[in-house]
Amino acid sequence: MKIRALVTLSVAGLLILFSALAYRAPSWVEAAEKTNTIVDARGNLRVPTNYRTTYQFLGTWAIAADKGVQGSKQIHDVYSSPGAIAAYRKDGHFPDGTVLVKEVHETATQPMTTGTVSHADKLVGWFVMVKASKNLHPDNKWWGDGWAWSWFDAGKPLKTTSTDFKKDCLSCHEPARSTDLVYIQGYPPLRRGQ
Amino acid sequence: MKIRALVTLSVAGLLILFSALAYRAPSWVEAAEKTNTIVDARGNLRVPTNYRTTYQFLGTWAIAADKGVQGSKQIHDVYSSPGAIAAYRKDGHFPDGTVLVKEVHETATQPMTTGTVSHADKLVGWFVMVKASKNLHPDNKWWGDGWAWSWFDAGKPLKTTSTDFKKDCLSCHEPARSTDLVYIQGYPPLRRGQ
Numbered sequence: 001m002k003i004r005a006l007v008t009l010s011v012a013g014l015l016i017l018f019s020a021l022a023y024r025a026p027s028w029v030e031a032a033e034k035t036n037t038i039v040d041a042r043g044n045l046r047v048p049t050n051y052r053t054t055y056q057f058l059g060t061w062a063i064a065a066d067k068g069v070q071g072s073k074q075i076h077d078v079y080s081s082p083g084a085i086a087a088y089r090k091d092g093h094f095p096d097g098t099v100l101v102k103e104v105h106e107t108a109t110q111p112m113t114t115g116t117v118s119h120a121d122k123l124v125g126w127f128v129m130v131k132a133s134k135n136l137h138p139d140n141k142w143w144g145d146g147w148a149w150s151w152f153d154a155g156k157p158l159k160t161t162s163t164d165f166k167k168d169c170l171s172c173h174e175p176a177r178s179t180d181l182v183y184i185q186g187y188p189p190l191r192r193g194q
Numbered sequence: 195m196k197i198r199a200l201v202t203l204s205v206a207g208l209l210i211l212f213s214a215l216a217y218r219a220p221s222w223v224e225a226a227e228k229t230n231t232i233v234d235a236r237g238n239l240r241v242p243t244n245y246r247t248t249y250q251f252l253g254t255w256a257i258a259a260d261k262g263v264q265g266s267k268q269i270h271d272v273y274s275s276p277g278a279i280a281a282y283r284k285d286g287h288f289p290d291g292t293v294l295v296k297e298v299h300e301t302a303t304q305p306m307t308t309g310t311v312s313h314a315d316k317l318v319g320w321f322v323m324v325k326a327s328k329n330l331h332p333d334n335k336w337w338g339d340g341w342a343w344s345w346f347d348a349g350k351p352l353k354t355t356s357t358d359f360k361k362d363c364l365s366c367h368e369p370a371r372s373t374d375l376v377y378i379q380g381y382p383p384l385r386r387g388q
Contacts, residue, residue: 052250052251052279052382052383053250053279053280053383056246056247056251057246057250057251057271057273059271059313059314060254060256060269060271060313060314061306061308061311061312061313062254062256062265062266062269062301062311062312062313063308063309063310063311064264064265064266064303064309064310064311064312065264067264070258070259070261071256071258071266072256072258072265072266072312074308075254075256076308077251077253077254079251085246085247086247103382105382107256108379109258112255112369112377113365113366113367113369114255114257114268114270114366115257115258116257116258117255117256117257117258118255118256118258118266119253119254119255119256119377119379119380120253120254120380120382123382171307172307172308173307175306175307183306183313185302185313186313186314188246188297188299188314188317189246189247
């Protein structure tokens with residue numbers, strides 16, 4: 001009987017080990033962990049690694065070519081960190097820690113079966129925003145107005161070229177202040193029931 | 195001693211239950227399961243549910259407005275089922291079961307701080323392709339040339355309006371035959387090292 005109890009205990013031990021190995025944290029925990037790697041201790045941002053396969057797509061901005069030229073000169077595709085879409089659909093807000101990545105490409109434009117069509121060609125860079133309703137780094141010039149902000153040139157995802165969000169970022173985003181400085185009209189996944 | 199063995203067995207039983215609950219299938223299993231729900235027993239397709247939060251974004255096609263008009267009249271955003279990007283980066287092919295969803299929107303175009311900019315407005319519909327190197331439904335007119343194909347009008351994600359892929363789909367995709375009938379040049383995530 002002692003042997004049977006020992007065997008059973010061993011099985012139980014193995015099951016505990018298996019449970020620990022098999023258990024995967026829920027996606028919001030993963031999302032929070034990922035956010036932490038995007039902001040360093042001093043509040044400096046970086047472009048998230050693998051956002052193309054781990055983030056969720058929000059929408060596209062097609063920047064028209066100059067007058068008289070057909071097509072788009074740039075395409076901006078915007079991704080959000082996992083869980084942000086579901087949270088926004090619930091209460092109309094991006095939760096703290098939400099990361100938005102706007103990927104900016106120059107385009108190639110060609111005649112296709114659907115007409116004159118532009119698609120992403122050469123990467124120009126990334127614009128990254130991290131939601132922070134409380135300013136955790138008031139001395140850092142990339143933090144303010146409920147977000148942390150930084151632009152990164154292509155090939156340099158670790159070091160921003162922005163110097164002050166008020167000068168470099170806010171002038172473009174000011175018109176969207178009523179929607180927390182984000183142009184949500186271009187993001188169909190945020191609409192409820194879609 | 196008998197009681198102790200019983201207690202230990204009960205603990206083991208609970209742990210088995212916990213393991214079963216806590217264990218989550220790896221993502222490729224989830225992907226395969228999801229693919230199965232998109233093709234029914236007779237080979238008919240449907241638009242995948244929740245592709246906006248569970249699929250990975252591939253790229254954008256901005257269809258230029260008519261000559262003399264600035265901006266884009268349509269934006270096509272393309273998603274792929276989980277795992278397809280990683281597989282394609284490895285060997286340059288979409289594995290069987292890969293689902294591609296092209297979301298077609300009419301646009302709204304407005305002056306913004308970045309210029310004249312178009313974004314997705316009214317949904318027109320979806321074009322769905324499912325990779326099938328072996329034609330599993332040769333009598334089904336939506337199957338052939340290594341894929342299953344169907345167009346769906348907005349609001350009707352369960353019932354295609356396509357009647358024959360050769361007539362309705364292939365004419366537009368024929369120019370991309372050398373890349374398995376998919377226009378990969380618009381999909382930066384498929385490029386290795388990006």
